[in-house]
Amino acid sequence: MNDELRSYVAEARWFGGKGRDWELTSVRRVGELPGAPDGLRVTIELAEVVYGGDADTELYQLPLAYYQQPQDRIGHALIGEWHDDELGQAYVYDAVHDRESMALWLRAFAAADPVAGGAGPGELMFHRLPGHEFDLEAHSTLFSGEQSNSSVAFGEDSLMKVFRKVTPGVNPDVAIHQVLTEAGSTHVAALYGWLDLVDDEAEGTYSTIQLAMLQQFLRTASDGWDLALASVRNLFAEADLHADEVGGDFAGEAARLGVALAEVHDDLAEHFPLEQRDAAVVDDLATAMEQRLTAAIDVVPDLAVHEASLRATYAALRELDHIDVQQVHGDLHLGQTLRTSKGWKIVDFEGEPAKPLAERLKPDSAWRDVAGMMRSFDYAPRVVALTSGGYDAEESDQRAYRAAEWSARNRTAFLDAYTNRRGVEADRTARVLLDAYLADKVVYEAVYEARNRPGWLSIPLAALGETR
Numbered sequence: 001m002n003d004e005l006r007s008y009v010a011e012a013r014w015f016g017g018k019g020r021d022w023e024l025t026s027v028r029r030v031g032e033l034p035g036a037p038d039g040l041r042v043t044i045e046l047a048e049v050v051y052g053g054d055a056d057t058e059l060y061q062l063p064l065a066y067y068q069q070p071q072d073r074i075g076h077a078l079i080g081e082w083h084d085d086e087l088g089q090a091y092v093y094d095a096v097h098d099r100e101s102m103a104l105w106l107r108a109f110a111a112a113d114p115v116a117g118g119a120g121p122g123e124l125m126f127h128r129l130p131g132h133e134f135d136l137e138a139h140s141t142l143f144s145g146e147q148s149n150s151s152v153a154f155g156e157d158s159l160m161k162v163f164r165k166v167t168p169g170v171n172p173d174v175a176i177h178q179v180l181t182e183a184g185s186t187h188v189a190a191l192y193g194w195l196d197l198v199d200d201e202a203e204g205t206y207s208t209i210q211l212a213m214l215q216q217f218l219r220t221a222s223d224g225w226d227l228a229l230a231s232v233r234n235l236f237a238e239a240d241l242h243a244d245e246v247g248g249d250f251a252g253e254a255a256r257l258g259v260a261l262a263e264v265h266d267d268l269a270e271h272f273p274l275e276q277r278d279a280a281v282v283d284d285l286a287t288a289m290e291q292r293l294t295a296a297i298d299v300v301p302d303l304a305v306h307e308a309s310l311r312a313t314y315a316a317l318r319e320l321d322h323i324d325v326q327q328v329h330g331d332l333h334l335g336q337t338l339r340t341s342k343g344w345k346i347v348d349f350e351g352e353p354a355k356p357l358a359e360r361l362k363p364d365s366a367w368r369d370v371a372g373m374m375r376s377f378d379y380a381p382r383v384v385a386l387t388s389g390g391y392d393a394e395e396s397d398q399r400a401y402r403a404a405e406w407s408a409r410n411r412t413a414f415l416d417a418y419t420n421r422r423g424v425e426a427d428r429t430a431r432v433l434l435d436a437y438l439a440d441k442v443v444y445e446a447v448y449e450a451r452n453r454p455g456w457l458s459i460p461l462a463a464l465g466e467t468r
C-alpha cells in the first residue's frame with residue numbers, strides 16, 4: 001500500500017483511528033469528476049482501514065487531485081507523487097484544498113437533473129433540489145476548523161460537506177436536512193443537493209454510499225458556543241451585577257434556542273416515524289446507561305464516587321411504563337447552533353459519529369437533545385472559569401458562584417421555552433427522562449474529556465458533584 005497515503009490518513013484531523021492499531025488495506029477509485037482540464041484528474045477514492053487485524057473496518061473518502069505538474073499554490077496539501085494510468089507520474093493533492101478541483105464538484109451539482117432517479121452500479125450521482133441557482137464563479141475555501149468531515153464554502157453561496165468516514169446507507173445529515181428543507185423549516189440551512197455513490201464492491205453487494213452534501217451558506221452566522229462564552233465573560237467582568245443585569249445576558253437567546261429546538265422536534269415528529277416504546281425498551285435503555293457507566297468508571301476512576309447516585313437516576317427510569325420516541329438530532333450542544341440575522345439554526349444532524357449509521361436514524365427520546373443543550377449551558381461558564389485563571393481563592397469562589405448563576409438562568413430559560421413551545425408538561429416522567437439523559441451525557445463527557453482534553457475533565461466531574 002502507498003506509504004504516502006497512509007501517512008496522510010494518519011495525520012488527518014478527520015481520521016478516527018488515532019491511537020489504535022490499524023492498517024490501510026486498500027484504496028480504490030470509485031469515481032472521477034467530469035470536465036477537468038488537460039493535466040488534471042479529480043477522483044474520489046475510498047480507503048479501507050482495518051483495526052487490529054480483526055473485522056473492525058472503516059471506509060474513508062479521499063477526494064484527490066492528480067496534477068501532471070506540481071502546484072505551488074497548494075503545496076501544503078500535497079500527499080505524494082505516484083503513477084497515474086493517464087497522466088503518468090503525477091503530483092497528488094487533497095482535492096478539498098484545491099479551487100480547480102472544487103469548481104468541478106460545484107459544476108457537477110449545478111448540472112444535476114433535479115428530478116433524476118438513482119445511479120447505476122459504480123456510478124457517482126449528483127442530486128440537486130430545485131430552487132437554487134448556483135454561483136459557479138464562487139471560489140472555494142476549506143473551513144479551517146474541519147473536524148469529523150471537510151466543509152468547503154463556495155463564496156457566500158453554498159457550503160459543501162464532504163463526509164470523510166462513510167458507511168453504506170442513508171446519512172442522517174442528508175435525510176434530515178432534506179425533510180426539514182422540504183417542510184420549510186426556518187431553523188436549518190436549506191439543503192441544495194447531495195452526492196451518492198452506488199458502490200459495487202461493498203461486501204459483494206450493491207449499496208448506496210452518501211459522499212457529500214451541499215447546502216445554503218449561512219453568511220451572517222455566529223457560533224452559539226462562542227456567543228455563550230462571550231456572555232459569560234461579560235458577567236465575570238461585572239463583579240457586582242447579576243446575570244439579568246449585564247449587557248450580554250444570554251437568557252433571551254437561550255429561550256429562542258428552546259423555541260427553535262421545539263419547532264425542529266415538531267417538524268421531525270411530523271415527517272419521521274413517531275413511536276411509543278414499551279417498558280421492556282425502557283428497561284433496555286436503563287441497562288445501556290448502566291453499562292456505559294461501568295465502562296466509563298474503568299476509564300475515569302473518579303466517577304466511582306458518583307456511582308450510587310447515577311445508578312439511582314437510571315433505576316428511576318425503570319419505573320416508566322413507556323417512552324415516546326421520534327427522530328432527534330442526537331449530538332446536540334451549543335457548538336451545533338448558529339445565530340443568524342434570521343434567528344437560530346441547528347447544524348450537523350449526523351448524530352453521534354461513534355455510533356453505527358443504522359442506529360443513528362433510529363427514533364430516540366427528544367429529551368436526549370434537550371439534555372445535550374442543558375449540559376452545554378453548564379459547560380460554558382465552567383470553561384470560562386477554568387481557563388481565565390490567575391485569581392485568588394476568594395475570587396475563584398465568586399466566579400464559581402457566578403458560573404452557577406449563569407448556568408441556572410440559561411438552562412431554565414431554555415427548558416421553559418422548549419416545554420412551552422412543544423406543549424409538553426414538565427411532569428415527573430419528563431423529569432425522570434431528562435435526569436437520566438443528563439446523567440448519561442455527563443458520564444459520556446467524562447470519558448470524552450479524559451481521552452481528548454484531560455485538562456477539562458474537572459468540568460463534568462464538578463457538575464456531577466453538584467446538581468446536573
Ligand SMILES: Nc1ncnc2c1ncn2[C@@H]1O[C@H](COP(=O)(O)OP(=O)(O)O)[C@@H](O)[C@H]1O
Nearest residue numbers: 147148149150151159189216217218221347348
Ligand atoms: N450552512 C452553514 N453555513 C455556514 N457555516 C456552517 C453551516 N453549517 C455548518 N457550519 C459551520 O461549519 C463547521 C462545520 O460544520 P459541522 O456540520 O459541525 O461539520 P462536522 O460534521 O465536520 O462537525 C462548524 O463550524 C459550523 O458552525
Ligand SMILES: O=P(O)(O)O[C@H]1O[C@H](CO)[C@@H](O[C@H]2O[C@H](CO)[C@@H](O)[C@H](O)[C@H]2O)[C@H](O)[C@H]1O
Nearest residue numbers: 147331333334335353372375376377379445448
Ligand atoms: O461536536 P462533536 O460531535 O465532535 O462532539 C464532541 O465534541 C464536543 C466538543 O467539541 C463535546 O462537547 C462537550 O464540550 C462542549 C464544549 O466544547 C460542550 O458545549 C458540550 O456540552 C460538551 O458535551 C461532545 O460531547 C463530543 O461528543
